[in-house]
Amino acid sequence: MINPKKLIEVAMPIKEISAECVRDDRVQHGHISSLHKWWARRPLPVCRAVVFASLVPDPLDPNCPQAFKDSIELLLEKKNNPGDPYATYSDIPWTSVFDPMEDNLRNRLQMFIGKFTQPMQDHLLGKTTKPEAGKMLTAESLIKWDSKNDEKIINKARKLIWVAHNSVIESAAKETAIELLADFDIHYKAIKTAENELYSLTDRHIETDNSKKLTENLHNAIEAFLHKMPKVFDPFAGGGAIPLEAARLGCRSYGNDINPVAHIIQKGSLEFPQKYGKPISYTTGEFIKLYGEDEFNKVANENKKYKNGNVIGVNIPNRLAFDVEFYIKSILRETEKEIGNLYPKNENGDRPITYYWSKMGQCSNPSCKTDVPLLRGFYLANTSSKKVYLNPIIKDNKIEFEIKYGAYDKEIEGWINRGNLKCPCCGSITDVKLLKEQNINVGLKEKLLAVIIDGKKGKDYRLPTEDELLILTKLPAIERPREKMQRNSAGGDTFSWGVTEWGQLFSDRQLIALTTLVKIINNFKTKIPSEEIEYNKAIFTYLGIWTDRMASRLTKFGLIDLGGEKVVDLFGRQAIPMVFDYPEVNVFRLEQVSWIVKYIISESNSFNISIVHNASSGDKSQFNDKFLTAVITDPPYYDAMAYADLSDFFYVWLKKTLGDVYPINFATPQTPKTEECTALKHHHNGSKDLAKKHFENKLLEIFDAIEHQTSDIVSIMFAHQSTEAWTTLCNSILGARMNITGSWAIDTEKKGGLKQDKAFLSSSVTVSCVPSQSAGYGDYKEVKKAIEATVAREVDELYRLGFRGADLLTACFGQAVSEFGKYKKVEKADGSEVTVAELLAMARESAFNALLKGFDGDEYTKFYIGWLQLNGFAESDFDDAATFAKAGLSINVAELFKEHILIQNKN
Template sequence: MTAANHPVIAPKKLIEVALPLDTINEAASREKAIRSGHPSALHHYWARRPLAAARAVIFAQVVNDPSWRWEYESPGQEPPSHLKATWAKSRRRLFGILQDLVRWESSTDAALVERARSEIRKSWRETCEANRDHPFAAELFDPDVLPALHDPFAGGGAIPLEGQRLGLEAFASDLNPVAVLINKAMLEIPQRFNRRPPVRPEVDTRALIEREWHGAQGVAEDVRYYGAWVLERARERAGLMFQAAPITAETVRVRPDLVPYVGQTLPIIAWIWANTVKSPNPAFAHVDVPLVSTYVLSAKSGKEAFLVPVVSGDQYRFEVCVGKQPTADARAGTKLGRGANFRCLVSGTPISGDYIKSEGKAGRIGSRLLAIVAEGKRGRVYLEASAADEALAGSCDPDWRPDIEIAGSTQYIGVRPYGVLTFGQLFTPRQLVALNTIADLISEAGAKVRRDAAAAGLADDDISLGAGGGGARAYSEAVTILLSFALDKLADLANKSCAWEPIAQCPRHLFGRQAIPMVWDYAEGNPLGESSGSWSVIVDGIAKAFSNAFGTDLTVPAGHAVQADAAEQLLSLNKVVSTDPPYYANVPYADLSDFFYVWARRSLRIALPELFSTIAVPKQNELVAFPHRHADGKDGAERFFLAGMTKAMQRLAESAHPAFPVTIYYAFKQAETEDEAGTASTGWETFLDAVIRAGFSITGTWPLRTENESRLRGQESNALASSIALVCRPRPAGAAVTSRRAFTRELGKILPGALDAMTRGAEGWGAPVAPVDLSQAIIGPGMEIFTKYASVLEADGQPMAVRTALSLINRFLADDDFDADTQFCLAWFEQHGWNAGTFGSANVLAQAKGTSVDGVHAAGVLRSGGGEVQLLRPAEYPEHWDPSSDSRLPVWELLHHLVRVLRAGGEFEAGVVLGAAQPKADSVRQLAYRLYTLCERAGWADDARQYNDLITSWAAIESAAQRSPVSQAQVNLFDA
C-alpha cells in the first residue's frame, strides 16, 4: 500500500482560479530588456522563461485560493454573495503581493520575498491541517517542512531558481549537460558559499576577512582575480599572435587621419575577414575572390568608414575611406540581391549559392583579410590589411581542434551546406590557439584555486560540488565553472559566424538567434585585448552578473542540479513540479549546445567527469520532433515526440505531490498539417494530446508574454512571443465517460459564466482579460471539463479528438459558428482594428482558434512579416478575384470582397459574388452585423458605415444573387 492509494485533500490553488495577467506580462516583457545583473548574463541558453513569469506561476501554484474550503466542502453549490466578496478581497490582497513580487527590482527585496514565503507557509499549514488524518501524513504533510520543487526540463534554470527564491528546496534536472552546468552555477554555488570571503592570495588577508561579504560576492571577486591570472598567462603564451605592425609614415601619406599614430602599435580590436571562393570565370579561375555582404566598417554618424576595392587585372586590394558617406556599392559589397548570391570582384561574373556550396563541399572556401580595427585616442581606427598581418594569422598552428560533427537540420545549422561539418571548422587557427590556451589555463587555475582555498581555511577534502561539498575542491569547481562560462561566451564571440556590427563597431556574437548561420564576412575579435568581446571584458561581466544576481543575504534553501532523462527520472516524487519542456520542433537544444559543450568539456572534464562523460551532448532521447533524426521523417518525429512526452508527463502525473497542481509551459511557432479533416496545428495539439494521455486533467491555461520580440529573430521573422502555462491535476481513477452531446451541454452551462467573469474582470480577476488572451484563457475551463472525463465519445463511439474539443470550446467566445480563420480575424480586429500587431500575439490567438497565422495569410486576408501581422482593408483585396477558384475562402474574406465590390460596382456586381457563394450568405450577413456593432461601439465611424451600407443593401444584393447564374461546381465548392 502506498500514498497513491489514498486520496488527499488538495486545496484549489490561486493559479486554478485567477491571475493578474496584465501585471505579470508587463513585468516579463520588461525583464527581457534587462541584462545587467541578470542571471541570464552568466551563460547563453535558448528560450528562457522570464524570472517574473516563473516566480508568479510558482507562487500562485502553491498558494491556496480563498475559495478552496467551500469548493471542497460544498462542491457544485453556488456560494452566497457575501462569501464571493470575501474571496475577491482576499484575492486582491494576494494579487498585491504578486504585483510587487514580479517586478525585477523586487527580486532581491528580502522583506517582500518574506511576505510571499509567509503566504506559502500559511497555505501549506492549511493543507497539512486538512490532511492531518491521512495515513501518510508524516511523509506527505509535515507542516514544518515545505515540499521541494522539481523541474525535469530545467534548461536555463529560471523555474528552479525562482522556486528556491520563494523558499522551496529546488531540484533541477535535464538531459543536456550544458543546462545542468548552468543550473549548478545558479542553484548550488551561491547557496553553498553564501557570505564566503574570497580565497585569492597576494592581498591583505585581514582586510578580506574583516570586510562584510554579502551573498556570493566573494565567489565573484575570485572569478575576477583568477580570470585576470588566466589572461596574464595567456598573453605570455600567445600574445604575439594578436599584435599588429606599427603605423608607418608611408601609410600616413595616403591616410592623413593616421598622423597622430605614426610609429605606434595600436591595440587591436578585431580583424575583418571575408570568405573566398575560386572565381567561376574560367579566365580568373586561379583567383580567390571575396564574398562580402557589405564594405561598410562604421555607420556611426560622423565616423563613417568603408572599404574601397582596388582591382588591377587578377589582383585586388582594399583601401579604407573615412569621413565620407558610403556609396551604394560600398553598402552592397560583392553581394547580389538576397541569399548566397555574389559577383566576382575581378570579372563581375555572378556567383550563385549552388556554386558556393559546391566549393565549400570540395574544401575550397578560403579567407581574405579585409581590414583591421584598432583602438585610437578618440574611438575606432580602421587600418588597411597587410600581407604581414595575414601571414601572422596563417602561421598559427593549434594543437587541438574540436573536430566533433555539427549535428542538426540545415534549417538551424546554416553552415552545413557549405562544407562546414565540424565545430573545428567554425574557428580560425588563431581563434583556436586562443581558446585552447585559455581552456588549459582554466584547468590550471582550478588547481591553484584549490590550493589557495585550503590555505584560506576551507577544508582540504575531496568532496565535489555535486556531492554536496563545501570545501576546497568544491570551491575550486565553483570558480572554474564560472570561468568556463567565460570561455563559452568567448567562443560565442570568437568564431567565423560572427559578423561585424558597423553601428556599434564591434563583433556580433554567434547566437543572436537559435541557429548557426553562414556568415560571409566575419570579425575576428582580439580575445587578449581590452575591448568588447575580449576575455577581460567577458570575465568582468560574468563576475558582475553573479555578484549582482546573488550578492544579497537573502537566505535560500538548498539547490541541486543533476543530469537525468525526464521520461526516466525519479526526482519528482512528492515534489511541486513546474516545468518548461521542449517545444516540438522549435529549438534544437542539443545540436546547438554542442557548440558550448566541446569547450566546457575541454576545461571541466577532469573536475566534473560525470557530467562530461560523452563526446557530445546526448541527443537520442531528447524530446524534440526533428524529422532528420528519424528514418521515417516527419511521421516518425511526431510519433517519437508524442510517445516520449506522454511518458514524461505520465511520470509527473504519478510522482508529483498530490496536494499541488503541475504547471507546464508550452510555446511554439504554430505550423499546419493537412489531413482529411482539414488544417490543424501539429505542435500544440500533439502536446495537449500527450498531457491528456498521461492522465492529466487541465484546470487552467494562462497566456504569458515570455519572449523578447525585439531580439534578432523577432526582428527578422515571425518569431515566438508568448507561451502558455498549463495547470494540470492527475485525472481521478475511474473517471467517467461522457458523450459529445453531454460535453457540449456542460460547456454551455459553465463557459458563459467563466467568459463573463474574464471579460468583466470579476471574481478576483482584478482586470478584464485582454481580448488577445481571452481565446487562450477560455480553454482553461473548457479543457477542465473535457479532461475530467476518461473519454468524450463521438456519435460513432470514437473518442473525441483534442482538435474537436478546442473547436467546440472556442465557439463559446461568440454566438456564431464561423470558420476558424474568420474567428481569428474577428478577434484580431476587435483588438487591433486595421493596425498592425505583433506576430507573437497573433500566433497565440490563431492557435486558440484552431488555425495558424500562415494559414490565414494564405487565405489572403492579412499581411505577415517582420514580426508583425495586419489585416487587409477591403480596398487592398485583389480586384481580379474569382471566388470559384479560391480554395480557402473564410467568411471574413467573402464579406470584405463584397464590401469592396459594392463600393466599386454596385449591388448587382455584389450579387454576382454572393450568388457564387450562396451557402455562406447567412454567415456573411451575421458577420456584417457583428462588425457594425463592434465598430459603432468603438467609435470607428467610417468602418461602421461600410458594414451598414452592406446590410442596408442586403435585400437588393440577395435579389441580384438569385438572378445570377451559378455553376454546380461553384455550389459544390461553397458547400464544402
Template sequence: MTVKSSSRPGITTGLAPLSLANTPAFIERQFPVGRLSAETFKERKAVQSQTLTSLGSYWKGRKPLILVRAVLLGALLPATDEPVADLDIFLKLMGMDDASLARRFNGSAAAFARLFPDFAEWVTEVNGLRRNWRDDLSEPDRLGRMAEAFATLPYADRLKHVLRPEECDERELLAPIWSAVNSHLGTTARTLPELVEELGIARFGHRPKVADTFCGGGSIPFEAARIGCDVYASDLNPIACMLTWGAFNIIGASKERRAEIEKAQAEVTAVVDAEITALGIEHDAAGNRAKAYLYCLETRCPRTGWLVPMAPSWVISKSSNTVARLVPDHDQKRYDIEISAGVSAAEMVEAEAGTVRGGRLVHPMNPERSGVEVKTIRGDYRDAAGITRNKLRLWEKLDFIPRPDDILQERLYCVQWIKADSIGKARQQTFFAKADEDDIVRERTVERIVSENIVRWQADGLVPDMPIEPGDNTTQPIRERGWTHWQHLFGARQLLMFAKFREFMDASETPQTALYLEIARRLDNNSRLCRWTSASVNADGKSLNSDRIGQVFSNQALNTMLNYAVRGITYQNEELPKRYPSIAGTTRIKTHSAMAIDESQDVFVTDPPYADAVNYHEITEFFIAWLRKNPPAPFDQWTWDSRRPLAIKGKDEGFRRDMVAAYAAMTRQMPDSGMQVVMFTHQDAGVWADLGAILWAAGLKVTAAWNIVTETESALKEGNYVQGTVCLVLRKRLGQANGRRMEIEAEIEEAVADQLARLTALDDSWHERTSAETLYTDGDLTLAAYAAALQVVTAYSTIDRQPLDRDLYRPLARGETTMLRELVDYAARVANNLLVPEGFPRDMWRDLIAAERFYVRMLDMEAKGAAKVADFQNFAKSFAYGGYTEVMASTAANAAALAGAADLKGRMLGAEGFGATLMRQVLFAIWKTMEGAERDPKRGVTILKADIGADYWTTRQKLILLAGYVAQKTARTRPDESAAAAELTEALKLDRV
C-alpha cells in the first residue's frame, strides 16, 4: 500500500511501516449501525444455529460474530478523506454490500422470481413452471441484476432471503471485492487475513495482536483469530476458557480434525451404550428402548394425609393429545398415574391444570379447593436474621435420591419409548406409557448400581463431591430442595450415565479435550433441572415441533422443577455445525483475572461484566464440580475453581474499583497507537455514565460510541433504556490537562454540532447514492452526541481541578448525580435542540416538555421507518422520559411503535406529564374525529374548544401545526389516523370566532 496524500494515509510494508500509527480508525468516524443491527438481529434469531452455540448454549452472553468482525475491521481500517468510499469498502469486506447480498442468496431461481416478479424474465419456464436462470445470462450479469433487485427492499427484508456471512464460503463471498479494496487502500491482499496483516503492519509494525480479558463464550477471540489476528484470550473462569478453546480447536478445526473429534464422541457413546444395554436398564420385555423418563415430586398433603404427585400440568404431548391422569387409591391414600393418548380437547384443557397452582397444592381428594401452600408444606420461616429457611432435610454427600421420611419424594410416572423396530433409524416411532412394575424394578437396579459405586466414583472424580456454596443463584437449590452438593442435581440414571461416559473417556486414546466439552454440553441437557416441554401445535392441531427435554440453563439460573425429564442414552444432543471456519491467526488462552494481564497487546476488545451481570462465577460451578478432577492437557494447566472472591461482580464502589484496576492493566499493556473497544448492554443510564468514569480513571479517553441492536424480542429486559449493545471506542489519554467546567460545556456544544453535521452529511451522501437507505436514525445521532461529549470530557485529566472519578468510589445519595452524568446529559440537551424533527417548527420545539418532545421525535422516526425499540429507549433516555412505555403500542425489539390516537383514546388525558400537553389534546381530538361510522372533524374541534377553554384561540395556530404534523407523519404507519388528522387540521383552519 502506498501513501497517496497527507490527508488520506496509505500503507506500505516497506517504506512506511507505521504510516497508520496515528491515523483515526474507521470506527472512530462512522459505523453503519442500521445494517449491522439488522445483521446481528438475524444472527441472534438463528438461536441454536449460531456457530458457537453448539459448544454450549449455557453461556448466554456471547456477542454476535458479525458485530465482533465489524468492530475489529472498524478498528483496523483507516478513516480517509473519502468517507463514502470508506463505507463502501467496509461493507464489501463485511459481505454487507448489495453485490454480496446477491452472492448470499440461498434460494433457487424460481424462488427469486417469486420474490421479485418484475425480474422473472431472467428465469426460464418449462411447462409453465419457472426452473432456472436463463442460459444467456452470465454469472456476473445475474449477480448484478440480483443486487439491483435486492436494493429495492429495506435492508432487514433482504436478510430474510440470504445466508449469514458466517454460513458462506468466505473466499467465494469476498473474491470479487479485492480489486476495489486494494485500489482504495493501496494494499495487495487477496484474502481477509492478508489484508488484516497489512493493516496491522501499517498501524503497529506487525500482525495485529488482539486481546479479550473477559473472553466468556469466546466469540471475540474466535472472530479475531478467524480474520487473521494473533489472539490472547483470558478469563478467570475455566469454563469460559474451555469454551474459547473449543471455538478455536473444535469449531475452527479442519474437516479432518473435526471428523476425528466426532468419531471419538461416537466411540465413547457407543461403549457407554453397550454397557447400558448389557445392564438391561433401558429396554422393556418387548425390546422397546426408553428415550425419556418423566419424574415428578410427591408430598404428603397435611390436610388429608394423601400422598400427592406434584406438577404444574399433566399434559405430556400436545401433538398426540397425551396426558397423565390421577386415579385415587383410597386404600393407600395415594394416586396411581395412568397415561392416556388421543384424548379430547376438553380433556387436554383439564390436564393443563396440575396439582400445583399458584404455589398451592391442589388435588381431587382435598375438599378445600384452594389447596395448601407449598411453602407451608416445606415449613418455610424466617430466622432471627431475616433469612428464609424451612424444614427440608439437607441432603448428605452420598445421597442421590430422597429418603423415605423426606418431605419431598420423587416418582417416575411416565416413559417415552422408542418402538423396537425403529431403534437406530433416522425416523423413530415413539409412544408414552405409564411407569409399570417392570420399570420400577429397573429403577431400583440403577439405584443399587449407583449406591454401590458412588464412593469410588467420587474419589476418582467421575461424579462430583463438591459442596454447593451459597450465593445469589446457588442458594436456590439448597432452599427449595435441600440439595447441598452438586451431584444432588442429578438423578440416579444421570449419575450412572455420566460416570460411565467419563470412565470410558478417561481410558480412551481419542481427543479427550473435545470430549470434555461434550460432557459439559450433555450436563446442560440432562439433570434434575431439565424441564419436559410438550410440542406446540398450530390452530389446526398440527405439531410445530417435537416433544423435548429442555436445557438446565434456559435462562441464567438454577431453576428447580416440580417435574423433570431424564434422557436415555439414545437421546442425542445437538450436532456441531457442518461449517469449518479456519483459524488464520495464532491463539493463546490463560485463566487469570483481567487485571493480571502482563503482555503487550495492540487492540483490546472486551465485553465486561455489568452491574447486574449474570453470576457466571456461581452458576458455572455446576460444570466445574464435574470437570475439576484430572482434566486432560491443556486444561490441566488451568485453575478449576470459580474463584468467587476474585470475580468482578456487584454494582457498588468495590465493583467500580475492580473495573478500574482491570482496564488500567489493559491500558498499561497497550501502545500509544493502540485502541480499546468496550461492548456493553445495559438499560440504566447511570451505569452507562459510571462506565465512562471507570474508563477515564483507567487512563482512557472516548473517541466514538455506537449502539447496535443485538437483543431479540424474547431477550429484552423490562426497563426504560438501552437494549442494544453500545460499542465504546477508546484511546490512551496522553498528557495532563485541566479544564474549566464552563469552557468544557462550550466545547461540548461545538463537538456535538460538528459530530452531527458530519454524520448527517455522510447520511445525505449515502442516501443520494442508494436512494432508499438511511444510515443513522436520530437515536444513533443522539448517541453519537454522547460520544462527542465523552470525547471532550475524557481528554482532560481534571475538571475545575477535580478528577472525573471523584464520585466513583462512594455511594451516591438519593437524587445525587455525578459530574460526568451531568455533562453527558448536557450533551443530550444540546443534541435535542439541534435535532429538530423534519417538518416541525423550531420555535415550537423549544417549548415542548420532555414527554411531548419524545412523542414528536418518534413520530418522525416512525415515518422514516424506524421500528427498533433501542431507538425509542435511547430517546427516552435523552429526554429523561422514564415513563415512555405509557405512550407505546408495542415495545417488541424490531417492531416498536407509538400508541396512536385510536390506541390512546381517552387514556391519560388531563394527567400530569404527557396527558397535560397540547399534543395529547390534539390526539384525543383526532380520535374523536375518527369515532363513529364516518369521520367528523367538527367533533374534534368541539372537544378542543371545551378542553382548552378561553385559551383556544391563542393556541389554535399551534393546534393546527400539531394536527398537520400528525397527519404528515402517520400517512404510512396509520393512514386512518393521518386522514382524520388532515381533516381536523382543515377544520381548525376554517374555524372562526
C-alpha cells in the first residue's frame, strides 16, 4: 500500500494559525508558559495544528483511505454540525480579488483546524475594524485557546487521528469509518467509566484491594486506547508545548531534553496535572488527619458531604491543586514565623508590597564625592491616569527625596546615561569604567528610596520609615550561592561590573528569604505522609517550581513596569543586563501559588500524560527502529539561545529543593553544556568555527537518530528563514536520509498583532519530511526542469488556496527541495555540486516565472505584475521587496522606489 501524503505536506491554514499564535502570547492564567519560565517556547496553536496535520492524510490524495474520507463527512459536514461551522470561505478574505474557496474535504479539514470569524473576515476584506483577540477564530476551531478543554472539539480531532492511524493498519484496514469511530467510542467510554469508578471511591489514596483494582482498570483502559493511537516524540521538548498538544490529541506522547530544568518543567506540565489533578473524596476523619481542623473549617459547604444533616466527608475537585496550595501556604506560615520580623508591619498590621532600591555611585570629583543614586528616571508609576515620582531635594551635597503625585513640575534628567554618572550636585561626569571599578573593588552602596503599599485606590507610595531602615542594619549573615555565571550569555553585560556568580543577583534580605524557604521546604518533606511515594514526588516538584518562581522575582535584577505598576522578573530579555534600580518584593506579598494551581487545574481534564526523558538528544537506543509514528520538534538554532547558561539560574535553586528527589538529574554542579545542541563559542574554547561545527554535527546526529526511530513523518519548526538557516536545515535533513515534502511560513513570534494582516513575512518555518532513499547523481538541467514543473504546479494550487507573498515562496521552497533530495548529489556540467543556496534561488525564480506565466515585458513591468500577483496593494517588508527583485530579475530595489513602483512608508 502506498502511503498518502499527510495534510501538512499539501495545505495548512497558516493565516488562522498565525492569528491565534499572536493571541496565545497574551493568555496568562492556565497557560503552560505561566507555570515556569522557559525560552522560545512554541505557541500552543501552532503545536496543536502541526501535530494534527502531521497525523492525518490529505483526503484528496488518491491513496487516502476511504474510511478517513468518510469520517470527515461524518464529523465535519453540515448535516452533523448545525450552522455548518466548517464551511469554506465564500471569499478568501486576505486576497485582493474575489476568491471563493472550493468546498472539498481537504479545505474542510483546514477550516476545522482554524477558521476566521465573519467579523475577522470582514476586517481582512477592509470592511470593519479588527475584532478583539478572542474573536478572530470561530468557537469550533481546533486551535483556539478556548477549545483545549472542549471535549466535543478535541474528540473530533482524536477521532480523525484514530481513523487515520487505524485505517492503514492491516488488521483494521478493511473497517469502515462507522466501525472505526464506534471502536473509538468503546475505548474512550472505557476510560471515562474507569475514571468515574476510581475517583468516586472515598479515601482512594489509601491502598486497598479495591483501590488497586480500580487504579489498574483505569491504567489498562488508557493503555488500550493509546495502543491504537500514533506515537509522537519531541527530542527537543524544552518548555513542553509540543508533547502537551500531542497528548491532548490522544497520542502516546514522548518528550526529551538534555536540560534538567526543562525536564522538571515537563514533569510539572505534561505528567503530574494529567495524572494526579483529579477529584478525591475524603471521610471527615481522614481529611482532618491529613490537613487539620482549621483547614476542615475552611471547606466550602458545597464541598462537604452530608448525611442526616451531619458532615460525613469532603469532596475536593482537584487533589493535586488543593495539596500544592495547602503545602505552599503552610510553608509560608512557617517562614513568616522565622523571618517575618524582617518585613515590618504598620500600625494596622499591614506589610508593604514592594521596596524600591537604587545602587549608589560615588562622584569622581575629589571635591564632591557625593553618593548619587544611579537613576535613569524618577517615575515610580506612569500610567495615563496615575503618575507618581521621586522629587530630588539637593542641599550641601546631600541628596534626599520627596514623593509627589502627578506629572513632573519640570522635566528632570536622569543621573545615569549609558553607564556614565552625571552628578546632580557638581555636574561632573563619572565614567562608566570608574563605576565598574567601584563595584568590583568595594561594591556599589545601595539605598532604599521608596516603599509601595496598598492604598484605597490601588497602590500608594511613601518614603521608608525608621523601622524599615533600621531592620536592614540587623540582617543576619548569609552564605551566598557561589555557582558561576557564563560570560556573554546568561551573564549579559554583568561580568564587566564584577557580577559573575548567581549569588550576586540577590540582596541580603532576598537571599535570607529564599534560603529560609528552601530550608523549610526540605523540612516539610519529612512531614508529608510517605505512603504515596510517586504522588509526593509530584508535590515536591511543584514546591521546587514555586521556589524558582519566587527566586526569579526576588532579585536585584528585576524591573518595575511603570505602566502596569508591577514587578517584572529578570528574564525580560535572553540575557541578564546590569540593573541600577530595582524592586524588592515582600516575600509575603509575592503571590505565586495561584499561577501554579491554575495551571494544574487547566490541564487536569486530560487522561493522557506525556512520558518525558532527561537525556542527550540523538540517542538511537532511546527507541527501537521505526518505533515512533511521527517526530514533531522545534530544534535550537546556532547561538540564538543559551538555554543551559540561562537555566543555571533555576538549576541552582532546584538542586537545593529537588536534589534529593531527582538525584540523577541534579548530579552535576550545573546544567550540561558541552552536549547541548547549540553553537556557543565559549563552550568550545572560544572558537566560533568549532561551535558552528558542533551544532551542525549534533543536529545531523539527532536527525539521523530520528530517521532510524520514525516510521512515518517528521515535522520541524525552525524559527529562522535566512539562507544560512535553510542551508543548515536542508543539509541536516538530507544528510539523515530524509527529504522535505512541505514547508510553511507561520508567524509564531511574539508581536503586538498580525503583521500587516494580509502580507506578513513570518519569522518561523515549519517543514515536513519523510524517510527517503536518495539514489545516484542528478543532472542540474534535468533537476532544474523538474523543480520548475513542480513549483509551477504548487504555485497554481496554493494561489487558489489564497497563498501570497513570502508565504507562497516558503511553501515553494519545500517542493523544490523534494526534487533536489531525490538524489545524493546534483551536479552541473562542469562537475561542480549544486548548493542548497543555489537551490533556493532556483525555487524563488521558478515561483516568479510561474506567476508571470510567460508574460513578456521589461524588468520593471515583470516586477510590477509579479508583485501584484503575490501581494496586491498590501504593505510588505523591505526585505520582501529586495528578495523578490532578485528572483529572475536584474534590478535593484532602490530603482523601484526611484521609479515609484514601490512607495516606502515612514517606518
